Amino acid sequence: MKIADRAECELVVVGGGPAGLAAATLAAELNIDTVILDEQEAPGGQIYRAVERRSSHGDRVAPLLGPDFRLGLDLVKAFRHSGATYAPASAVWQVTPDGVVGITQQGEASLLRSRHVILATGAMERPVPVSGWTLPGVMGAGAAQTLLKSSGIVPSEATVIAGCGPLPLLVAAQLLEAGAPLKAVLITTPRMLPVQALYQLPWALTQFNEIRKGLSWMRRLRAAGVAIYHGVSDVVAEGAAKLDLVSFTASGKSMSIPASVLLLHDGVVPNVQLSRSAGCRHVWDEAQLTWRPIVDEWGATSQERISIAGDGQRILGAKAAEPLGRLAALDAACRLGRISVKERDARAEEHRKLLKRLMRIRPFLDRAFPPSLVKPLPKGNTIVCRCEEISASFLRETIRDGLTDPNQIKSLTRCGMGPCQGRMCGTTVGRIIAEELGKSVEQVGLYRPRIPVKPVTLGAWAALRNAVKDPAAQHTGEPSRREL
Template sequence: MTVKNVDLLIVGAGPAGIAAALEARAHRVDTMVLDENPYPGGQIYRNVSHSPLADPAVLGADYLRGRALVEDFERSGIAYWPQTLAWQIGADKRVSVTRQGAGGGTLQIAAKAIVIAGGAQERPFPVPGWTLPGVMGVGAAQTLLKSAGLAPQVPAVLAGCGPLLYLFAWQLINAGIPVRAILDTTESAGLRRAFGHVGGALRAPGYLSKGLSLLRAIRRAGVTHVKHVEALRVLGDKRAEALEYTVGGHKRRIEASLVLLHQGVIPNTQITRSIGCDHAWDEAQLCWRPRLDAWGETNLADIFVAGDGGGIAGALAAEPSGRLAAVQVAHRLGSLDTSKRDSRALSLRRALDRHGAIRPFLDALYRPAEAFRRPADDSTIVCRCEEVTAGDVREMARLGCVGPNQTKSFSRCGMGPCQGRFCGITVAELLAEAQGCPVPDVGYYRIRAPIKPVTLGELAAAVTAPEIVGERAGFPK
């Protein structure tokens, strides 16, 4: 297999990956960026420089802000391979990748340092009926709008909690797309929990004012807004037809052929788990995150994590996070002395702290309720790939399963194409509940390469790696 050498390899071209690349380039570090998507920007800035929308401004100023970052990256001359899947990272920092399209194939990239900027994924939202056609995640719906200009053709019902729920509702309204209702599952105790973090939130008033402006716009649009929803069930035979929900102990029903679910995001840890990085359970964000030092370095030397993949903090915090990792890499490779490194890091840490000040408030306010993380209805599907239910997981716990890896052996739960991405955290919580122990005691799936499906043909393919200078781009002409 062809092997290509580079000083710094960045996996992911979202705000953290782009910022890391630009910072490394400024310190004369030979850098290369890989990304699965056709254009840089990640989820938050997806297609910002190649939007299919007639007026991308309908997505808001925060989205358009990413255009300058992406354009700086496109002009930088940094080696960039889009539509490239990094499906294995070895302990020797050799990364196996498969490129799509013309000139595609499989090769390895050997790096002196790696920054993983894989971002976040939507938290699973296993409610009865969530696998029916007509039900999807808010994040997935937003991706369709950003990447292909595909908008809902019928009024959607948005259900769940978290800032993205309201942002996407506002984006739909702004684009002239009707929203039937918003069913907010935020607990009534959420505001009381968040009150203790108001002091920190006031250090970042822009976030609070933005949230209030979204709520005002939704109210002016006349969208039905139901708070403190306690239970959800999607009704339908062959597809979604209605949504049944409970408020104050009373069941209600709303007709809906399109239901968009969301209850926050969690770090995408598949890559870091596959290479043996240490992880810790974050009780505030109810998720696993890799253990990182002040520079974003994992327990594995010269492997860093930047952005939401290391803990949810948002796009604005992702940029200084990526730059901090790049500064440390530049120092370690001899391109930056200690004094200059520490001086540069000081301003970056201040920016990171400023943008992170809002997180304890948001984490407390939008903490997903237990009922929506661990479905009480045993018939609710937990593992969508293998159709394993919550009842199946509880039964395996009664039979003696102590962790997700045993449930995988007994039921194939977590063995489908997603490899546990969308069931792992739910399975761990169900097992912990059944055993009466903390989630960290239960653990998580052992993730093995390839971390995403790769065909035998791709594995067999050989590619002659082009020179970095000749392939600087991968950017469209």
């Protein structure tokens, strides 16, 4: 659909992953005029990327992705039949508190006005600024999985995966099955679970199938002769023009592995750029070293017309994202006057029960796999801001010279002004300032969000569709030098 042809709707859902698809499907079934804006070319989000195409007979990649990936097909089919309007390849660069959404699709920028917005922007892979992370050959493990899903591409040279949590093991098993030359998996958490995680184990065992998957991935890697190291720290990517060597510490010993590809993963974090630019209140999560929005049980934010569903709230996983999306849709339907509070609460009961069951494993995962690669902050010549090539030492010197606010640093050093708009460096910069000043990250804050959140060409902005023009505000005659 060409989204610029639409000027208004009742509900906008931003994001075509599990939370967005579930929310849009239910909203459309409740006869709400729903538009879903998806930056991808087809529904599924990151977790179910290309699931329709990969489900075709004889697809060679589908068997590598496992049964969990195929679960997304039913979700996509239900959405396709729901009657919701789908706008693929639509980058959202603005969401205002009153429900106006700025979109770019095929180079054309437009505004879409809605009565309510559900942000289902999901999670992003946490940036891991270890020494050498900007070398060619170093990338995120999640990004490598995206290449596998979308294009069937896997590394062809010696590969090492480093990080924590279930995803590195899953990606390692998938790449191994696809024939990638996997040399080692460096697990940053110790072999023995911490006491805090053991306390949560009885509840986690109610989701034993999820734990069993991790154990099976480990067995497959060991059987294939892949070296697995636990309790790894001090991971460094070394090389001149490209990655040549991965150095690390394990069991108190310094070690290194020749490699051309290093895949890093230290968990995922809520994608909060749009929610922050819309003025929704956020809080610093010290345990997960990330910012997350403040929401109620329905995903409602501090902005009346904006809700958040799925991992954009906090990281709970793809399966939990579906009931979260449906809860947000039910609340939106109530706010729009389509259902009563009583009906909303009654319909929500089954989704709450499912969510409660799926969340039982989350406290265990959070305590068993806390962020570890990013816990020690970068120092020396390690790059903090990739876009503007700002090093940790330069940033620390700037702070010691008196610039103690993230926005001051952004203005005077361009740190955070690149194409990513601070997605890759913002949290690290705030943590470094906090460390240098002896303050909390919440006291320091984060870059002030600016629109456009995603790049928009001047030509597209000049030809902006559906913009409201106030004749009384238009200037007549030639502008003076003072006005310029």
